[in-house]
Amino acid sequence: MSKPKVIVSRRWPEEVERHMQDVFDVQLNETDAPMTADEMKAALQSCDAFCPTVTDAVNADVLGVDSPTARIIGSNGVGFNHIDLDAAKAAGFTVTNTPEVLTDCTADIAMNLLLTVARRTGEGERHVRAGEWSGWRPTHMMGTKVTGKTIGMIGFGRIARAMAQRCHHGFGMKVLFHDPYPPSPEDAAKLGATACDSIDDVLSQSDFVSIHCPGGKETYHLMNSERLAKMKPTAFLINSARGDVIEQAALIEALNTGTIAGAGLDVFEGEPAVPDALKTMENVVLLPHLGSATVETRVAMGMRVVDNLTAFFNGETPGDKLV
Numbered sequence: 001m002s003k004p005k006v007i008v009s010r011r012w013p014e015e016v017e018r019h020m021q022d023v024f025d026v027q028l029n030e031t032d033a034p035m036t037a038d039e040m041k042a043a044l045q046s047c048d049a050f051c052p053t054v055t056d057a058v059n060a061d062v063l064g065v066d067s068p069t070a071r072i073i074g075s076n077g078v079g080f081n082h083i084d085l086d087a088a089k090a091a092g093f094t095v096t097n098t099p100e101v102l103t104d105c106t107a108d109i110a111m112n113l114l115l116t117v118a119r120r121t122g123e124g125e126r127h128v129r130a131g132e133w134s135g136w137r138p139t140h141m142m143g144t145k146v147t148g149k150t151i152g153m154i155g156f157g158r159i160a161r162a163m164a165q166r167c168h169h170g171f172g173m174k175v176l177f178h179d180p181y182p183p184s185p186e187d188a189a190k191l192g193a194t195a196c197d198s199i200d201d202v203l204s205q206s207d208f209v210s211i212h213c214p215g216g217k218e219t220y221h222l223m224n225s226e227r228l229a230k231m232k233p234t235a236f237l238i239n240s241a242r243g244d245v246i247e248q249a250a251l252i253e254a255l256n257t258g259t260i261a262g263a264g265l266d267v268f269e270g271e272p273a274v275p276d277a278l279k280t281m282e283n284v285v286l287l288p289h290l291g292s293a294t295v296e297t298r299v300a301m302g303m304r305v306v307d308n309l310t311a312f313f314n315g316e317t318p319g320d321k322l323v
């Protein structure tokens with residue numbers, strides 16, 4: 001039997017690409033250049049499985065291509081706000097993602113952002129490298145203590161819970177959260193976490209607010225100027241989820257006016273563009289969407305796509321089927 005034809009939109013870790021070459025008739029993207037909408041349409045018309053990643057806009061236009069041969073879209077990433085699931089379902093595509101395998105590393109990056117912005121370690125590193133350090137003194141580069149403070153989570157899915165584990169059990173923090181689908185009180189208690197009735201309750205009580213909800217229409221600009229104004233002026237906002245959950249212009253304004261104390265951002269509205277206003281602020285930590293970027297996790301994500309495709313082509317329901 002001939003191998004299914006699979007088209008991959010970007011470079012994947014070498015170990016995964018080699019494995020894919022063994023099990024599929026795979027077309028890799030050796031240049032790693034992002035695919036245009038027309039290239040994605042052509043892919044859907046010439047393969048059995050198309051494998052985009054979280055930066056490929058697999059929208060209704062792309063999915064509405066005439067006479068597709070592809071039957072499954074195996075996305076490499078947990079977030080799926082880049083895929084129009086309704087259009088995919090209407091066009092008869094199966095869509096899968098890669099949950100679970102990136103939970104710990106994304107929580108690690110959220111914790112990293114929190115510590116870096118609170119303790120000013122990015123700023124400190126730049127200071128040393130610039131040769132500006134003149135020595136220890138009692139008032140030098142004082143930051144904000146993390147241990148024992150209160151963290152508020154917006155969304156309390158897998159990554160938020162892994163973050164809560166780190167915050168509560170590692171740093172003795174009090175954990176608050178709001179999620180329309182909360183865990184059982186027993187599961188929340190294991191993480192030292194308390195549910196709040198509203199997002200505003202979380203914002204007003206937290207020293208750190210960490211965003212963990214999915215992106216997409218329902219959460220677009222959820223953190224707008226009104227919500228930012230509900231935060232304590234001493235509080236920090238952390239985002240390792242999706243950039244457009246925060247209204248970026250409102251965030252810049254809130255940072256400029258001292259409405260909040262600082263921000264740690266791994267994702268941006270309109271990334272990879274990052275506004276110059278953010279780049280010049282020392283109370284802001286900026287990372288290039290590194291949440292899942294460890295060798296172990298990126299290999300596991302790729303292998304998870306392979307597992308989903310393999311199940312599909314064996315006539316089974318893929319473990320991570322979204323539609």
Ligand code: DGY
Pocket residue numbers: 054076077078079080102241289290291292293
């Ligand atoms: C995802 O998988 O959705 C992440 O944003 C990639 O790190």
